[in-house]
Amino acid sequence: MTLSPRSVCVFCGSRTGARDIYAESARATGRIIAEGGWRLVYGAGDVGLMGLVAEAAQGAGAPAMGVIPQHLMSREKGRKRLTTMVVTEDMHERKKVMFMNSDAIVVLPGGAGSLDEFFEVLTWRQIGLHERPIFLLNVEGYWDPLLRLLDHVIAEGFAEPALANYAAVVPDTDTLAQRLKAALS
Numbered sequence: 681m682t683l684s685p686r687s688v689c690v691f692c693g694s695r696t697g698a699r700d701i702y703a704e705s706a707r708a709t710g711r712i713i714a715e716g717g718w719r720l721v722y723g724a725g726d727v728g729l730m731g732l733v734a735e736a737a738q739g740a741g742a743p744a745m746g747v748i749p750q751h752l753m754s755r756e757k758g759r760k761r762l763t764t765m766v767v768t769e770d771m772h773e774r775k776k777v778m779f780m781n782s783d784a785i786v787v788l789p790g791g792a793g794s795l796d797e798f799f800e801v802l803t804w805r806q807i808g809l810h811e812r813p814i815f816l817l818n819v820e821g822y823w824d825p826l827l828r829l830l831d832h833v834i835a836e837g838f839a840e841p842a843l844a845n846y847a848a849v850v851p852d853t854d855t856l857a858q859r860l861k862a863a864l865s
Contacts, residue, residue: 685719686783686864687719687783688782688864689782690730690787691785691787691788692787692788693728693729693794694725694730694793695728699819699820702822705789706730706736707732709736709786710734710735710739711737714739714741714742720734720737722744722778723748724746724766725748725752734746734762738761744762745763745764746762747768748766748767749767749771750767750769751770771793775796779800784812784863785814787814787823788817788819789823798847802847806839806842813848813860815847815850815856816848816849816850817853818850
């Protein structure tokens, strides 16, 4: 019996963003996944940061599972060279399939979709549905406004202080590599 490799789910932008460091971090994350011997689970797009993560991961030898809702196939240019491709009915099913097929979650810079994905897995963690590690890659402080918001939510009594510990904030891809290795060993 062959065991499947551990899997890292990556949530990130379908655009590359305004700074080159975002693209560099996406490529480095893909290479980290491959070097760890892990499988990439991601949104199946061939655009933006998600396309760069997949290209780097697969280019370095990682298997990749892409999960995309039917209505985004043309917009996100579903990657054709995947180890596994799952086409879902809607976005909610996409998030669930990605989550169910992962051992750790990494959130890179992104927009509303990445925030939605992050808050879904954070909420599931908060209510005790999982204990998977969640890593926010805080490239040059990208997630600082989000972290201030979470602190505000806690300070205003809408969440327990433990909420701040459910996602580990990592400042760079070197730290991400170390934390993923520790979490998935």
